[in-house]
Amino acid sequence: MAFVALGGSAPEAVQQAPRKTGRVALLLLLPGMSYLALFFLTPFVSLVLTSLKQPDPSGVIGRYDFGFELGNYAYAVTQYLPQILRSFSFALVATVIALAVSYPIAYFIAVKARNKPLLKGLLLTLVVAPFFISMLLRTFAWKQIFSNDSWIVNTLKDLGVFGADSYIIGTNFAVIFGLVYNFIPFMTLPIFSSLDRLDLRLVEAGADLYANPATTFRKITFPLSLPGVISGTLLTFIPISGDYVVASRDFLGGPETAMMGNVVEANFLRIQDYPTASALSVMLMAAIVLLVSAYVRKSGTEDLL
């Protein structure tokens, strides 16, 4: 996976015959797996139960009783269809752009800088550098850079590209731009770690057999980097589909750019409509599970971990 790449080039794995000592394995697994069961798996039960709750007869805001109110789902879909569709289309567009931007970087670091460990290390550090400064501060910096009387907007107006009342913040462009920016490292690292293992002799063999560089890339390099492309697109698409910082009105978004995450946040944390927020979360999760299993089955990469 992605973050293994951070450790530089790892030594080769050693063939290990797993020993058969059931009790030790159980002792090693039990604490961590029980933790995940209690704080990762059972919350899904709570989420589904909450999504079916009905308002308490007392009418107190934020108080709900257990029930089987499927109407919450119908309400969530009819009320928030534009935000649901926007989430997935923003995620799709941003993922495709991030892939196009990141692939050449990953290729350069893994192939062109292969025999220059110092350069390679430096470039990898530059890729992950944005991780080390708060994501919110970075996104806010873009907001300032693109704000209404910023240098960029004024220049575009002076050049006549922009009309007098044009703006960038609050548009679909700004949100997708911010999403792509935030997720370039998530796309680059897994592709890098696939290309890092690419045997360059295979590429040479392609050239020896009179394939031109484009054909060699299409038939050899790209297919061999596919596992990285798959984990990169998943690592980008999934978080984006649930993101609500970039699209928030206080950051790069506006009234017309709200995504599913914004709606879940508003319903859960502001107006305390827990059932609607939970119904939306359940639907988002169901969509992601369907997507991941289809994606993984089609490309045959079972060892995602």
Next chain:
Amino acid sequence: MKFSLGKFLLPTYVALTFLFLAIPIGYTFVFSFNDSIKSNIIWRGFTWDNWLNVCGQQEVCDAFGNSLIVAVSATLVSTVLGTMIAIALVRYRFKFRNATNLILFLPLATPEVVMGAGLAAQFLDFGWQKGLGTVIIAHTMFTLSFVVVTVKARVATLDPALEEAGRDLYANPVQVFWKITFPLLLPGILAAAMLAFALSFDDFIITQFNSGALDTFPKFVYTAAARGIPAEANVIGSFVFIVAIAIVLAVQIRSSIKQRKLAK
């Protein structure tokens, strides 16, 4: 040699993209020196004041402190639990292996807002008060799988013959673990701990759903964004960045020197 696309075009593209990636980092850094009064939007001149008096904005410092407490606690717990799981996955055969792998993979494939809302719904059903404890619980949960993935890669490179040699020399299992296995795994465990710390420190979405009134640094920035982020927040962001980059560069340079020595 014939003209190749990679010769000029690719390096230029890579350089430009890195410049692009650095823009908001540079912006945050530069504006940490802005002589701002209330909002930190327009450049008003250079000053050291924000750096010398970070806690002039008490809330920024408190939020930063909370973030450190949360990140250290969550990292400790998830590193211990995750390392144990990683060793079991590589070294032992057991039933429900596929189920275990699936449960470990799922948190990596779940949008944060779903994990955040789910856990918050559970705390609500249990009647638990949200605060420092619930945030630490949440962060331990979502960093655990990252630890497992990172340590697992290291366990896989470990030669079992070394441990066998220890046993042949009459070391008991505890001695074998602490004298052989653990020192060899340490680089992987440290890398995992650093990753967990970074993820926890920068987390916002899961935190917002499970923190109640507690402020962490990212949460402070999110709330402050509506009225303008104070320059003190830029100072803390830049400071963390410099420390983290220094650590990573040191590790990278050390490993590349090692590689060069091995190549000779």
